[in-house]
Amino acid sequence: MLQLWILMLSAVGLAEIYQRAHNKSQLVVYAESKISLIFICMTLLLGGYLGLRTGYNDTTTYTGMYEVMKPFPEFWNTYHLSFNYDPGFNLCNGIMKTLGVSTQNWLMIYALVTVGLYLHFIRKIGDDYTSNVFLFLCVGAYMFAGAAIKQSIATAICLCALPYALEKKWIRFAILVFIGMTFHFYAVVYFIVPFLMFRPWTKKTAVLLMGTLFTAVSMKVVLPILVGITSGLGEVYTVEEFSGQGVNIFRVLVCNIPTILAVFYHEKLFDGSTNKENLMFNLAMVNGCIMFIGMFGTANYFARLANYFVMAQAVVLPWIINKLSKENGKYIKIMMVIGYLCYFYYSNNVVFGKFQGMGNLTLLEYFQQAF
DSSP: OHHHHHHHHHHHHHHHHHHHHHHHOOOHHHHHHHHHHHHHHHHHHHHHHHHTOSOSTTHHHHHHHHHHOOOTTGGGGGOOOSGGGOHHHHHHHHHHHHTTOOHHHHHHHHHHHHHHHHHHHHHHHOSOHHHHHHHHHHSSHHHHTTTOHHHHHHHHHHHTTHHHHHTTOHHHHHHHHHHHHHHOGGGGGGGGGGGGOSOSSSHHHHHHHHHHHHHHHTHHHHHHHHHHHHHHTTOOOOHHHHTSSOOOHHHHHHHTHHHHHHHHHHHHHHTTOOHHHHHHHHHHHHHHHHHHHHTTSOHHHHHHHHGGGTHHHHHHHHHHHHHSOHHHHHHHHHHHHHHHHHHHHIIIIITTSSOOOSOOSOHHHHHHHHO
């Protein structure tokens, strides 16, 4: 666990340097050069740590799949264009296999690309880069990238589509979401984005919350429908699996912190809020709503579905704090830091037992093995 604390401290420190360089530099070209270097360092640090892992969660399943994969032209004998077979993901894997990319390098490439896209997203959308990076690490998005490669890269691609949605460039938005779907079909959930551009805390918000509550309490009716949908998408679940242990209430509360704060401060938050602020808050609320529904169903399925929108939490909470008065904002920020540090420890050291580390290779071992 110590290595994770050191990693967090280093990443947040780099984010602070990045933010100060951006705010204080007067020469734009020089500032961009410095910022690019810091951004690259952050990507190498966070992505590199994930790329050094030899096992964590689903990692061995993925590496086993890659090791038995055939290069071109034999690759085409088992390739399918159906979304059920993640054609974009498998095509990329086939190309890397043909080029002779080792298993460890394969992990490293996906880790660097995924983390790089996440960091680029919060650099483009977020308003407080230091807090955004801190929350990116704490809310679970970062560690999840070391567990679910397909879903994480699909999510990262879809996050890059959000700026196009804000500019109402829907064709570009749809193309990126479609690409994300070829890596993990559940990325199709991003097509709800055009319907989430409304100002929060209006009648549409009430509809969303009431729909969430109705779905949760009607889970016995909804379960067979979900099983049918997931079966059509190529996933094998049973009603018994969906009705297993639900999402931990602590995780549900953490994911709904922006919504809880909005209950008390919605007039200040959404008076004159921009399209970007509206969309990101609504996405954070959807993340919390899915987690709430997950209390009444299987934790694994709903928590993974909610992870498509968990990055909105990392963007929205600093924005909420900055919108409040200095006095309220200061105390809430202190509580945010303490609370999310505790959640970071809880999610990595309590939920799955004592954290043993995922970066089992040293840099020297990696270079000796990979090259």
